[in-house]
Amino acid sequence: KNEVEQSPQNLTAQEGEFITINCSYSVGISALHWLQQHPGGGIVSLFMLSSGKKKHGRLIATINIQEKHSSLHITASHPRDSAVYICAVRSMETSGSRLTFGEGTQLTVNP
Amino acid sequence: DTAVSQTPKYLVTQMGNDKSIKCEQNLGHDTMYWYKQDSKKFLKIMFSYNNKELIINETVPNRFSPKSPDKAHLNLHINSLELGDSAVYFCASSQSRRAYNEQFFGPGTRLTVL
Numbered sequence: 001k002n003e004v005e006q007s008p009q010n011l012t013a014q015e016g017e018f019i020t021i022n023c024s025y026s027v028g029i030s031a032l033h034w035l036q037q038h039p040g041g042g043i044v045s046l047f048m049l050s051s052g053k054k055k056h057g058r059l060i061a062t063i064n065i066q067e068k069h070s071s072l073h074i075t076a077s078h079p080r081d082s083a084v085y086i087c088a089v090r091s092m093e094t095s096g097s098r099l100t101f102g103e104g105t106q107l108t109v110n111p
Numbered sequence: 112d113t114a115v116s117q118t119p120k121y122l123v124t125q126m127g128n129d130k131s132i133k134c135e136q137n138l139g140h141d142t143m144y145w146y147k148q149d150s151k152k153f154l155k156i157m158f159s160y161n162n163k164e165l166i167i168n169e170t171v172p173n174r175f176s177p178k179s180p181d182k183a184h185l186n187l188h189i190n191s192l193e194l195g196d197s198a199v200y201f202c203a204s205s206q207s208r209r210a211y212n213e214q215f216f217g218p219g220t221r222l223t224v225l
Contacts, residue, residue, distance in 0.1 A: 007129070018125050030211075033217075034212075041199065041218065042216070042218050042219070043201060043203075043216035043219075048211065048212075048213050050211065069180065086154065088154075098156050098159065098169075099156060100156075101153065102157065103151070103152070103153055104152050104153075
């Protein structure tokens with residue numbers, strides 16, 4: 001079982017819908033990252049969280065350390081949001097700066 | 112001005128060959144990484160260097176050898192390529208090895224072994 005589980009694996013939405021992607025992890029962490037991988041393959045860091053909530057434009061990321069759970073929300077979704085969204089954690093139990101990744105959520109937003 | 116660059120972007124080669132992928136970052140970061148993304152899009156850490164010193168070496172076959180000539184460069188050399196090495200390889204960097212540093216990714220190198 002992967003230390004980082006994401007749901008759903010695939011998500012299809014209509015333009016304008018509110019989207020939530022979930023990430024659960026089983027280890028103590030020092031930080032959690034949300035990444036976006038474009039259809040062309042490039043990876044961009046969206047958020048890095050250790051507590052609470054962060055907002056950037058239409059994207060909101062939250063984390064609940066006690067429940068070992070994070071969510072990525074997209075408000076007023078747009079076809080250009082179509083991408084793979086990846087959750088990754090920096091475990092406190094491992095040394096160095098290793099990230100452990102979830103398997104990603106493929107989001108498709110239809111016009 | 113590209114922050115993390117990799118060359119080549121595509122690499123097609125025969126089994127048994129030796130190949131290298133180069134990575135350079137112009138962000139002044141101390142820490143660099145190599146990740147492998149398999150056909151199911153699953154990312155996994157391979158190596159990490161901090162100021163030219165190896166700090167992470169996952170269970171990777173010793174046919175893979177990273178080399179960091181300076182802290183702006185982390186190259187990946189692969190000997191005796193096998194079919195299973197086909198994947199996309201991403202280089203990344205962060206300001207330091209601390210947990211709270213964002214990682215910046217290169218565009219990836221798609222390696223196909225025939």
